[in-house]
Amino acid sequence: MSRRLHEASEASRQAFAAIASDHGLTAVQARFVLRLLEPTAMKDLAEHLACDKSNVTGIATRLAERGLVTTRRGPDRRVKLLELTTTGRRLRARLSEHVADSSPAMTRLTKTERATLVRLLDKLHDTGVGDDASADL
């Protein structure tokens, strides 16, 4: 049972990485881009990715080198806000569409099955709180 879950999770992860790669991104970079609907503090990105804050600097640098994000200081001058450039927003739109379209959940399950799956997954992992329908990640 846990094996099935883990295999499904792995397959999903690999599918996502493949899509990210089609857009010239790594999986982590793609998660970053999808997350940046609005200017976001690096600390919050670290939290969302469940990684140490020291990693965020490097990931942001690589995205900035490719012209996908820029930074500016927040009101609290310790905070750096990351936001997508125009190029970044365009990439985000394409990526978001691609992820949704190629999801096996959309192509292989009926509407009822999708609803059931969402309910079970929500029950599985305490995510059952906020539901920002406009965000892909």
Add this chain to the structure above:
Amino acid sequence: MSRRLHEASEASRQAFAAIASDHGLTAVQARFVLRLLEPTAMKDLAEHLACDKSNVTGIATRLAERGLVTTRRGPDRRVKLLELTTTGRRLRARLSEHVADSSPAMTRLTKTERATLVRLLDKLHDTGVGDDASADL
């Protein structure tokens, strides 16, 4: 929808990594150990992990350095078979138990819900073939 799936997948991946870490392993190393129910060719491990064969050498080396696996030549002398040592088998048993016990699928879902989830996941990712109930991965 695809967002929910990906979030669930990420949560599952992180949970697995945390358990592996509790046993002193990375996620990939844990998948290796769980896979090694019987002597397995490095090529097959590469296939199972969906990575290039060149990676398997390093992973196997690190596991061997810790006394968890050994190698021997197969009948086809090009092939190297990896197998768990006694220490490795003991670790595998503990790890396997830990993964199963702490799976949210076991602790949060009813038996019926688990059956439904397995059915949907199988439909999602063409895994619906062989079902080696004794393997955790």
Add this chain to the structure above:
DNA sequence: TATTGTTATACTCTATAACTATA
């Protein structure tokens, strides 16, 4: 003192390409 982000360091995973040895 606590928080945000950076830097230095080291390790692991990853792919590609060139290589050895076997078949």
Add this chain to the structure above:
DNA sequence: TATAGTTATAGAGTATAACAATA
């Protein structure tokens, strides 16, 4: 020629610890 595995190389993600700037 083709296959199994290794090695060299390079890039990305990861954590830890020490650090600067700000609160």
